Amino acid sequence: MILVLAHSGLGEIHSAPGQENAVIPLAEIEAIDAIVAGHTHLHLPCPTPDPRPQVDAARGLIHGKPVVMPGRYGTHLGVLDLDMHLEVDGHWHVLGACAALRAADADVPVSRGLAKRLSTVHAETRAAANTPAGFSAQALHSYFSFVAPDLALAKVAAAQAAALRPFLHGSPESALPLLSAASPLKAGGRAGPQHYTDVPSGKLLMRHIADLHMFPNELRAIVANGEILRDWLEMAVGLFCTITASGPAGHLMDPTIPGHNFDVLYGLSYAIDLSVPPRFDTYGKVINAKAHRIRDLTCNGVPVVADQRFIVxxxxxxxxxxxxxxxxxxxxxxxxxxxPIHTILRDYLSGKLPRDPIEDETAPWRFAPLPGGKAILRTGPQARVHLAELASRNIIDLGLDEAGYLCLLLGL
Structure with missing residues (x-):
């Protein structure tokens, strides 16, 4: 039998090059018997019906194949139950199958044998996580990444730029404006109200570096023109809901779009008009060709034009x-x-890399004024410690919602 372990979730129903969430077309492959999926932090089976006819969400079947997606961070155990028959030619045949999820139980005892086998590497991991890695004079967090300047994000962007500059010296591209793109990687969403960057001021350890940038990514650099940058930003701001001045206060962000899609391009200046519908859908396809949320896009005070080139x-x-x-x-x-960006961040925050000018620039983005407009930001409850940072924004604390998120009403 063939069991596929796919770091991929449910997305488009047809296959496409470079597809990120490809489980539905994977399940259509006849030779595959079952799939263990993930990546999107969602659950399958789940009680919520799925509009795609290929997906039987309640039974955990896609194209009739059993598929489990066990959430994230060990909250659930995915179970595949296969009824198999051994054919005379030596091949297994699946007669029937089902998928199920079992919620993790805090009362389940730790496996002593497994704990013993892992004890050495566990101790080494903790020691590595507590290795000194620099200093920050300010607390760095992501509670307000979608409504206010994010100092943590600015550190990541500056570190990337500082690491890239030496490789541009003497090249034809060195004369082009240098930008740096970063997005909040820990900002609630499907991972829950505790999933936020929260690094105290003072001495930093490697575990703080992992808090600032949780994935093992590597640095890349591209040459992008103004047209690409504008579409890039339009895609990034698609996670915001459309807000009208006359309507009731709804959520600021679409909960189905991950926060790490909100790329901020440091080195630019632009306004985000929330009264305009998004230009792209979650798959990067144009859905409103005439819609442009990005306004007043400039670099060093000069409007960005379509054929202007940048290093990013x-x-x-x-x-x-x-x-x-x-x-x-x-x-x-x-x-x-x-x-590795973890190494770059450590070197930047420890002073091994020089302070980059990008860190000293004003915040790249702002909301275009929307008189009478209001929206609700869902953030982590620990954000209350930092509410003074939003003192000028007319914030009203609405308390916690049923999922444990702190809801803040803000004027636009």
Whole structure:
């Protein structure tokens, strides 16, 4: 039998090159018997009906094949139950199958044998996580990444730019403006109200570096023109809901779109008009051709034009089109050695890399004024410690919702 372990979730129903969530077309392959999926932090089976006819969400079947997606961080155990028959030719045949999820139980005892086998590497991991890694004079968090300047994100962007600059010296591209793209990787969403970057001021350890940038990404660099940048930003701001001044206060963000799609391009300045519908859908396809949320896009005070060229530092996930950012496919790459962003961040925060000018620039984005407009930001409950940072924003604390998120009403 063939069992597929796929770091991929449910997305488009048809296969496509570079597809990020490809489980539905995978299940259509006749030779595959069952799939263990993931990546999107969702559950399958689940009680919520799925509109795609290929998906039987309640039974955990896709194209009739059993598929489990056990959430994230060990919250559930995925179970595949296969009724098999051994044919005379030596091949197994699946007569029937079902998928199920079992919620993790805090009362389940730790396996002593497994704990013993892992004890050495566990101790080494903890020691590595507590290795000194620099200093920050300010607390760095992601509670307000979608409504206010994010100091943690600015550190990541500056570190990327500082690491890239030496590789541009003497090249034709060195005369181009240098930008740096970063997005909040821990910002609630499907991972829950505790899933936020929260690094105290003072001495930093390697576990703080992992908090600032949780994935093992590597640095990449591309040459992008103004047209690509504008579409890039339009895709990034698609996670915001459309807000009208006359309507009731709804949620600021679409909960189905991950927060790490909100790329901020440091080195630019632009406004986000929330009264305009999004230009792209979650797969990067144009759904409103005349819609443009990005306004007043400038670099060094000069309007960005379509054929103007820029160097952009970014991570390999986004450079490869991750998240549906297909407009980046047309951007030429700059060859770089292997540069892990964790290493870059450590070197930047410890002073090994020089302070980059990008960190001292004003925040790249702002909301275009929407008189009378209001929206609700869902964030982690620990955000209350930092509410003074939003003192000028007319914030009203609405308390916690049923999922444990702190809801803040803000005027636009």
């Amino acid at each position: 530092a970014l991570n390999n996930y986004r450079a490869n089109g991750g998240g549906g950012f297909h407009m980046l496919d047309a951007a030429p790459r700059i060859n770089l050695p292997t540069l």
